[in-house]
Amino acid sequence: MMFRTHLALGFLIGLLFLLIYNMPYPLLFLLIVTLSSGLPDIDHPKSKYGRKLFFLSIPISWISKHRGFFHSIFPALIIFAVLSYFDYSFVGLAILIGYIAHLIGDAITKQGINFLNPFSTFEIRGPLTTGALFETFIFYILIVINVFYLVKFIF
Template sequence: MMFKTHLAFGFLIAIIAIRFLNPANQLLFAFILLIGAAFPDIDHPKSRLGQMAWPIARLFEHRGFFHSFFAIAIFTALLFIISSSMLYSIAFLLGYASHIFADTLTTAGIMPLHPLLKFKLRGAMRTGAFYEYSLFFVLISVDIFLM
């Protein structure tokens, strides 16, 4: 998935989560969720985060560990330890999980139990192709409608 599709999907999740969880600082909640939605691509050398944290992008294969359930648990737990905020940890978790779910729709897929098992969950959508652009425009439309 493209960065903008991850953000559009993450924003949809933020809108829904804010309605259910009603955080005092909705803007901060949405911002943290969107960071979570972008974070897994820190392992991709051409992603925005991967370019800022280039040693990580060089050490880890794209859609390897950072796209696993283990990474979701570890980084969410680290955020909770650092922040002591269950609410903002949930925001990060939801964003991270939205990214992982979206990537399962692509032909490249993800390895959810990496590094223990190398099996992939994958779909039929090509990154950056017509169907992803269609999904992006649907997500943006739904985001706008729900705001």
């Protein structure tokens, strides 16, 4: 899934979370969720985050292939646990939600992901081709839905 589609999906999931739960600092929460929805691609040096955070991305790519460990649930849980331990559970929860949004997005692509890597070899794959016209269509649908729920959230 392309970066912009990950961000749109992360924004939607963050916004839906805010509509269900009364979170403090909703705009900050939504920003962290949205930005975190690109975080798993840190394992690919040519991704948007990989290029910006190359000092992390390059060593990570040496130890983990793209859509390997960093595309499982475990890094998100580790980040959440560490931040919660240091009393930053608000930030940890926002990162966890954004991270999971990314995993959901990649799970519906033909490449798929392994949510439980390295403890399982079971991969979840979907019909979506990354970067194809249909993904662009999904992106624009997500934008329309985001605007709808954003208006609902504000008013």
